[in-house]
Amino acid sequence: MKVLPSDKIREALNILAGEAKVYAPMVQGDASGYFQWSDNPVGELLLDTLNTYMSPKNIVMPQTEDMYKFVAQGKDAQVTEVVYAGGPRIIFGIRSCDLQALHDLDLVFLTKGYEDEFYKARRQDLAVIARACYQPGPACFCESMGVDRLNPQADVVMHDLGQQDFAWEPKTPKGEEITAKLQGILVEKDVTLPQAAEMKTKVDITGLSEKLAGMFEDPAWDELASRCMNCGVCTYVCPSCYCFDIQVTTRGDAGGRFRCWDSCMYKEYTQMAGGHNPREFKKERFRQRFLHKLQYFNERYNANLCIGCGRCVIMCPNSVNILEVITKLKEVRLDA
Amino acid sequence: MSDNTAKAREIAKKLLQEGTVAMVLGWEKGDEPYVSAPTVIRDAADVDRLVLDEYCIHDRAALLPDYRDRSEKIAIFAKGCDSRGIVRLIQDRVMPRERLYIIGINCPGMKDPNEYFRAASGMSKAKPAEKAAKCLSCQYPNPVIYDEIVGETQQPRDDKRFAEVDKIESMSADERYEFFIKEFSKCIRCYACRNACVACNCRTCIFDETKPQWVGRSTDPVNNMLYQIVRSMHVAGRCVECGECERACPVGIPLMLFNRKLIKDVDQLFGPYQAGLSLEDDALPPLSRYRVDDPDEFM
Numbered sequence: 001m002k003v004l005p006s007d008k009i010r011e012a013l014n015i016l017a018g019e020a021k022v023y024a025p026m027v028q029g030d031a032s033g034y035f036q037w038s039d040n041p042v043g044e045l046l047l048d049t050l051n052t053y054m055s056p057k058n059i060v061m062p063q064t065e066d067m068y069k070f071v072a073q074g075k076d077a078q079v080t081e082v083v084y085a086g087g088p089r090i091i092f093g094i095r096s097c098d099l100q101a102l103h104d105l106d107l108v109f110l111t112k113g114y115e116d117e118f119y120k121a122r123r124q125d126l127a128v129i130a131r132a133c134y135q136p137g138p139a140c141f142c143e144s145m146g147v148d149r150l151n152p153q154a155d156v157v158m159h160d161l162g163q164q165d166f167a168w169e170p171k172t173p174k175g176e177e178i179t180a181k182l183q184g185i186l187v188e189k190d191v192t193l194p195q196a197a198e199m200k201t202k203v204d205i206t207g208l209s210e211k212l213a214g215m216f217e218d219p220a221w222d223e224l225a226s227r228c229m230n231c232g233v234c235t236y237v238c239p240s241c242y243c244f245d246i247q248v249t250t251r252g253d254a255g256g257r258f259r260c261w262d263s264c265m266y267k268e269y270t271q272m273a274g275g276h277n278p279r280e281f282k283k284e285r286f287r288q289r290f291l292h293k294l295q296y297f298n299e300r301y302n303a304n305l306c307i308g309c310g311r312c313v314i315m316c317p318n319s320v321n322i323l324e325v326i327t328k329l330k331e332v333r334l335d336a
Numbered sequence: 337m338s339d340n341t342a343k344a345r346e347i348a349k350k351l352l353q354e355g356t357v358a359m360v361l362g363w364e365k366g367d368e369p370y371v372s373a374p375t376v377i378r379d380a381a382d383v384d385r386l387v388l389d390e391y392c393i394h395d396r397a398a399l400l401p402d403y404r405d406r407s408e409k410i411a412i413f414a415k416g417c418d419s420r421g422i423v424r425l426i427q428d429r430v431m432p433r434e435r436l437y438i439i440g441i442n443c444p445g446m447k448d449p450n451e452y453f454r455a456a457s458g459m460s461k462a463k464p465a466e467k468a469a470k471c472l473s474c475q476y477p478n479p480v481i482y483d484e485i486v487g488e489t490q491q492p493r494d495d496k497r498f499a500e501v502d503k504i505e506s507m508s509a510d511e512r513y514e515f516f517i518k519e520f521s522k523c524i525r526c527y528a529c530r531n532a533c534v535a536c537n538c539r540t541c542i543f544d545e546t547k548p549q550w551v552g553r554s555t556d557p558v559n560n561m562l563y564q565i566v567r568s569m570h571v572a573g574r575c576v577e578c579g580e581c582e583r584a585c586p587v588g589i590p591l592m593l594f595n596r597k598l599i600k601d602v603d604q605l606f607g608p609y610q611a612g613l614s615l616e617d618d619a620l621p622p623l624s625r626y627r628v629d630d631p632d633e634f635m
Contacts, residue, residue, distance in 0.1 A: 030588025031522060032459075050458030053586060054524070063524065064554040137457035138368065226376045229399060231528035233586050247553050260553050266527070268544045282402065314453045317528055317584035318394055319366050319373035 002179065002186040006164035010045065012185045013037045013092060016178065020088035020127070023059050025052045034059060034091065047093060047164050050137045051309055055239030056091055056098050060105060060122045063236075067118060067246070067257045080254075084121040090178070092129045096152040097142040097309040099130050101239035103153070107301045108242055118259075127174050130154030131166075134196045139310030141201040141323065146304055150196055159193050167191050201310075203323050208330065209298035212291060220332045224325055225286035227318050232263035234312035234320065235289065240305050243269070264288045290325055340388040340441075343486050344413065347439055351411050352380040357437050358408035361399070363392045370452035370464075374399065388413065388486065393446035393468055395578045397421030398534045404430050412436060415443035416490075417578035419479035420612030421534030424576055427612075427620060430537050440482030442490050445471035448583055470579025470592070473497045480613050497577070500590070501597045516561065522587040523560040525553070529581035529591050535571040535611075542566065564594065572598040573621035576612040606631060 004012060014037075016022045023034045026043035033054030035042050046052065066083040094102075109119035130152035136142075142149055151157070155175035158166040168186055170179045179186065215221075235241040245262035249255055262269055265286075270279040279285050297305035306322060313321045348360045364375040364385040372391035377383055397418045403410060414422055419440060425431045448468040454460035475497070477490035504512060527543065530536045542550050543563060551566070552559040568591070575595045582591040602609055606622035613619055 029522065030460075030462075031586065049461060053459065064556065135458070137459070139453065139457040223376065226399075226402075227374045229528075229531040231531040231584065232526035233528045233584070236524050236526045237586060245553060249552065249554070258554055260555065262553075263526070266544070268546060271544075271546060310457060311459075314457050314459055315450065315586050317450065317532055317580070319371050319449060321366060321371075321373075324367060 001189065001191050002168040002170075003161065003189045003191060004158065004166045004168045004182070004186055006166075008185045009047070009164070009166075012182050013045075014039075015181055015185070016090055016092070019181070020090045020125075022090045022092055023056065024092040025049075027052075034094075037092070050135075050140070051095060051098070051311060053311070053315065054237060055101065055309070055311065056094055057101065057105065057239050057242070059089065059091055060102065060119060060126065061242060061244070061261075064258055064260045065118065067259055069254070069256045071254050072250075073253050084117065086121040086125065088125045088127070089122065090127045090129060093131050093158070094128060094152075094154070095131055095309075096133050096147050096149040097140070097145075097307045098239045099128060099152045099154060100142070100145075100147045100307040101309070102128075104240045104297070104301075104303060104305055104307065105242055107303060112300075127156075127178060128152075128154040129156040129158060129175075129178065131158045131160070134160055134194045136197065136199045136201075137310065138201060139313045140199055140308065141203055141310065142308035143199045144201075144203045144205065145306055145308035147307055149199070161191055161194070167193060201323065203326050204330075205294070205304070205326060208326065209295045211334070212295040212329065213299075214334055215329065215332065216287070216291070218332060218334075220328060221283050221287045224290075224328060225283040228265075228282055228286045228320050229318050230265045230267070230282045230285055231317065232265050233315050233317060235263040235265055236261060237311040237315050239309055239311070240307055245269075264292065290322070290329075293322070294326070294329075338389060340486055341386065344386050344388040344439070345383045347484060347486070348377060348386055348411065349380050349383045351437060352377070352383065356409065357411040360386070360411040360413075361396050362386045362413045363388065363394070363396075366449070368449075368453065368456070370447070370456070371449045373449075388441065390444075390447050391449045391452075392441075393448055393470075393583070395421055395532065395534055395580045397425060398532055398578075398580060400425055400534075401430050401537045407435070409435050409437060411439060413439050413441055413486075414479050414482065415441045415446075416474065416476040416478050416480070417443075417576060419481050420476060420576035421578060423481055423612040423615060423619075424534055424574060425537060426615060427624075428537055433615070438479070438482045438484075440479030440485040442479070442485065442487035443471075443474075443477045444487075444490050445474065445477070445493070450583070468579075468583065470583055473577075475577075475610070476613070481615065497596055498600055500593050501600055504593065504597065517557050519589050520560040520564055521557050522589055523555065523564060524587060525555055525560065525563065526586060528584040528586065529589075530567060532580040532584040533571065534576060534578065534580075535574040536567075542570075564589075564591075568594040568598055571595065573602045573606075573609065573623045574611050575599060577610075 022037040025046045026035045027046045028043035032052040034056040069081040109116040133149040155172045157169045243262045244259045293306045351357045360377040363372040366373045445467040451464040475492045
């Protein structure tokens with residue numbers, strides 16, 4: 001099997017970065033995420049931790065993204081430039097859970113008769129070098145959310161061999177092309193793939209979506225939401241939360257529209273022009289997040305929007321835990 | 337079960353059974369041993385969920401504004417920092433003193449569950465600290481206001497509150513600008529610092545305003561800086577140094593550094609002051625108080 005040796009990883013990234021924008025897990029100060037690789041990258045390459053703090057969704061959905069520019073004089077307005085950020089991109093080292101989240105984003109932005117051209121521009125030439133996950137952490141529960149952590153649907157799958165050597169397994173023609181570019185880097189070796197450790201954290205969501213359809217007004221939400229302080233940490237570290245807002249900036253006659261991440265945790269998110277807010281209090285906002293994750297998305301796409309990466313569980317400043325929320329929702333007796 | 341937990345349950349049980357309060361704001365254990373999470377107990381039968389251990393780090397007062405438009409009496413567990421937050425909320429007329437039964441906790445310092453979770457989950461290589469960073473300079477480990485108290489009286493820690501501020505002040509203007517830009521560039525505008533803050537209790541926050549929109553929603557150094565500077569200026573003289581903003585920040589921005597710079601400025605401009613120490617009139621924050629002998633010349 002082909003192997004990418006640890007001391008050649010930077011060289012490999014440099015080669016790939018010559019022809020595409022390459023994104024790799026990196027750490028910047030205290031926080032980690034997927035940033036663009038270059039001769040002088042913004043952070044240190046990070047391959048010996050599990051998930052990054054921030055998910056890789058910024059690659060296809062940057063937090064702030066220009067859409068178009070315009071000039072407006074009186075009643076005349078002209079769009080001067082539409083910003084499509086196309087071109088080849090490669091994600092290096094994405095984990096199976098995050099890749100599943102990317103497939104969720106594809107469902108939202110590319111299916112059901114709606115194609116989001118800005119998303120498509122970033123997505124269509126994206127190659128994925130994924131990393132199979134052999135050693136899950138205590139907050140990992142991707143298997144319960146239907147993720148096959150050892151066989152991610154990627155162009156190349158890497159398997160940890162220890163000491164940051166990776167077995168290299170091309171899966172698609174695109175993956176073969178990338179492999180060809182790394183001819184001088186990859187070495188042929190007899191390797192034994194590691195034993196996968198058991199994923200200890202589990203939750204059974206069978207029938208949950210159907211049950212939640214009858215729980216909108218359930219009093220359980222009051223207590224579940226009491227701990228939440230309505231910040232946006234969970235939604236912004238989540239690899240599959242995709243809500244955005246469209247905003248405008250102007251300077252004189254010129255201006256531009258951009259979109260930026262938004263969060264159902266924010267009061268402003270549902271603020272209506274007339275002053276009414278259908279999600280005035282935190283219970284409504286909290287409920288929206290969990291029903292979107294566990295019911296609405298399942299109903300519309302027949303897929304799980306929560307992919308079990310555990311980031312929200314680890315990062316919530318007030319220890320809101322989606323596993324605990326699921327368990328408590330399942331315990332509620334609806335016939336009582 | 338520790339003595340403190342047993343005591344906490346006993347107090348809560350009595351208060352709920354006798355109908356003194358309608359609810360108790362405390363902590364319960366999460367799924368992991370290093371997680372204690374904020375909880376609300378409304379029934380004496382549920383008091384065994386309560387814990388009082390070294391992971392009860394959250395500022396329990398920060399969620400009190402959720403109950404501002406109601407009338408029931410609330411029991412709240414409060415460490416030194418939380419108690420100062422409660423004083424601030426009473427002073428800001430968010431919550432009347434009569435609605436609260438404060439169960440003080442003499443606090444030896446806490447561990448940060450998020451720090452432990454990040455390490456245990458393989459997300460961070462940093463070794464979690466025995467005492468959270470926010471507790472290291474604590475000057476008021478014992479509650480400043482309470483109806484009942486749990487735990488042994490604690491000594492204040494070494495006062496190194498302004499050590500980092502002094503470093504920033506000694507930088508050249510350009511270095512300082514670089515430093516601020518670097519830190520603010522990391523901000524993802526999740527507003528966790530604002531929402532974790534007991535001083536941030538405005539009904540409608542300026543950052544949620546849409547007409548006009550005071551701060552742009554794009555994440556860029558200018559708007560991030562505008563957000564962060566307005567936020568810390570707004571809590572100047574009202575920050576109780578609970579450190580929750582910095583602890584809640586998912587990207588590690590040193591927010592207490594900015595808060596402490598402003599605390600130092602308030603000290604220098606208006607005389608030494610620490611927020612939330614007393615309910616007396618003259619203990620109001622300098623910027624919330626009218627004085628005929630105000631040092632500012634326009635008065």
